Amino acid sequence: MNAARGIETSGLASWGRTLRAPQLAFAPSWRDELPATLRAAVAARPGHGVLAMGLRRSYGDSGLNPGGAVLLTPALDRAISFDPTTRLLRAEAGLSLAAILAWMVPQGFFLPVTPGTRHVTLGGAVANDVHGKNHHGAGTFGRWVRAMGLLRSDGGEHVLRAGDPLFAATIGGLGLTGLITWVELELLPIASSVMEVEDEVFEDLDGFFRIAEASAGWDYTVAWVDCLAKGAALGRGIFSRGRHATTGGLKAVEPPRLLRMPMDAPGFALNRLSIGAFNALYLAMGRRRSGRLRQVPYLPFFYPLDGIADWNRLYGKRGFFQYQSVVPPAAQREATRAMLTAIAEAGEGSFLAVLKTFGALPSPGLLSFPMEGTTLALDFANRGAPTLALLARLDAILREAGGRLYPAKDGRMPAAMFQAGYPAWEGFREHMDPHFSSAFWRRVSQP
C-alpha cells in the first residue's frame, strides 16, 4: 500500500532462472508516486542503484539488480491517450503488449513490431529495443516510438523524441538512463486478426539463405533450425513466412491456457535423445505442410510459446541460458555455419532454435542489438561448466565475425565481448543515470 516502502524479496528471478538474488522491490501504482518512490529507492540502497522491472522476460541479468532496489512497473498500465486517426497510443510504461493487443486488435490495430512473447511491458520493449519477425521491413520497436517520458534520479522529468541524444541512449538503453514513465507508439492498421502463413522446409543452411532472400516481400519471416543436424544436413529447418490477411474478422480471443509447466522438469528430461526425437518429429510435420498457404490466428503465429505458461521451467531448477547473436552480412554464412557446427558437435542446444535475417534499417538506439545480418537464437539448459565452455566457443566465432550478443538474452557474456560488439557503449555512459544499475551492466562495463 505504500509505494515509498520497499519489500525485501529473493523471489524475483529473470526468465532464464539462473540467478536468484535479494532485491528491495518498490511497487508504485501512480505516476504521481514515482518521484518519491525513486528517491526512496535510491536512498534505501546507497551504492547499489535502482532498476525498473517489468514482466521479467529478459533471460539473464540485464533486468536484475541484486543487492539493490527495483521499481516494479506493471501497475503503471494506464492509457493516456489514443487517436485512431494518427494511430498514436500514449500509455504508461508498465502496460503490456498483451494488454494492448487484447484491446486494440478488435479495433483494427496491431503492434508495429512485436517480440516472440507478448508478456512484456512498453518500457521493457523500449529499453531492449526489441525486434520481431518483420525486422527486414519495419526495423526495431524503437523506430515506432514517437515520444517517451523519462524520470531521472535528480528529479528531472524529460519528454524525449527522436533527435534528442537521451532518446537514442534510452532506446535499447537497458533501463539505465532513468525510469521510462510513458511511451507514445505508432500502431499498425490491420484489416484482419488472421495471418496468412506458409512454411517451407530447407535442407541445409544455403537453403535457408535462398528462401530468406526470396521472401523479402513477406511482412514476417523466421526459421526454426534443427540444431542437432550435422554434415550435409547442417542448418536444416523450417522457414515460416506470414502476412496479415485481409479477411477473417478482427478477434482478440484469448485462448484458454491449456498447458502450464506445473513444476521444474528433472535435469535429465532434456537430452540429445529427447531433443533429437522432437526435432525429427517437428521436421516431419513441417514437410507435410511445406509450401501450403494456411490461415492461422495471430496468437499462435506470433507467440507459440505464450500458450504454455511458465515454459521456462522445462529446463529444470538450474535454469537455462539463451544465446542470441547477430552476424553482419559479410560473415553471416561462415559464422552461422561454424556456430551450428560447434553446437551440433557438442550435442547441446534445444529445440528452440531460431534463425532470421535482419534488414538494413538502422536501429535507433545507441545500444540496440539488431543490425543488418543474420541472427541465431538458441536455448541451452544450464549444465554448468560444459555449457559455459560451449558458449565461450561460440563467443570466439562471433567476435571473429564482427558480431554481437543480445543483452536481453544474456547472463554471462564477458565484458570484452560486450565492449567489442557495442562500440557506442563508452558514449552511452555519459547518458546513464548515475543511480541506475543492473547486474548485467556491472559485469559488462568492467575494464
Added chain:
Amino acid sequence: MTRRVLILGGTSGIAVATARLYAAEGAVIGLVGRDAARLAEVAADLTARGATAVPVFTLDLASEAEPAARLAEMRDAMGGLDDVLLAYGLMVPQAEDERDPATARRTLDVNFTSAALWALAAAALIEAQGRGSLIVIGSVAGDRGRRKNFVYGAAKAGIAALMEGIAHRFGRPGAPPGIRAVLVKPGPTRTAMTAGMDRTGGGWAEPEEVARIIRRAADTNRRWGGPIVYAPGRWRLIMLIIRHLPARIFNRLDI
C-alpha cells in the same frame, strides 16, 4: 443501450480493472474518490479504451454525511444509473490497528460504517427505480478472523452480513425482478492495496481475473450465483475448509 455504472472508489485496482471491462462495452462510467488527479488519469485510460463518457466526482466517501443526496446528484449528472460498484477500502498492517484506536476506528469506518451507509443508500435508489445492481467488494478476510488481519476482517464480515440482508430484501416475493445485490469476496489480489506484501508466492490473483467475476455478477439478465461470490471461485472451497477448522488446528496455522 448504454450501460451506466457508478464506481465508488474509482482509483482502486480492482475498480479500475472492472471499469475497463465496462469501457470496452462503451459504458458511461462515473468515478468517485478523493484524488482528483488520479481519477482524471483513470478517466483518460477509460476514455481511450472506449467509454462513452467518464464523469469524475471528487468527494471523500468515508466521511460523507449525506450519501443518498450525493448519489441522487451523481445519478442525475450521469443521466441515469444501472450499476453501483462499491470498491473503496483501506487496509493497514494489523499491528497498527491494535496499537492505535484512532487507526482501528478509521479501518472500521472506511471499510464498514461508511460502506454500509453508501450501500443502504444505493440499495434504496436501485429498489426505487426497480432495476440495477449493487455490487460491493468484500474480502475472504471476513470469513474467519485471523490474528494477522482481523480488524479489517471484522469490517468486511460486517459488510457481508449487510449485503446478505439487502439481497434477502431484494429477493423477497413481490420485489422488482431486475434488482440485484452481490458481495464479491476476492482472495489476495495484486493491487496497490497489497503492494507492501510479498506477492511472489502462489494464491495471488490478478485484478483482471477478479474484475471479470465482478462484471458478470452485475448482470441482472441471468441469475448467476447467490449474493456471495468468491473471486476467483476456488476461494469458496478454501474458506469453507478454513471456517470449519477446529480451533486447536487453526491456532497453529500462521495464516
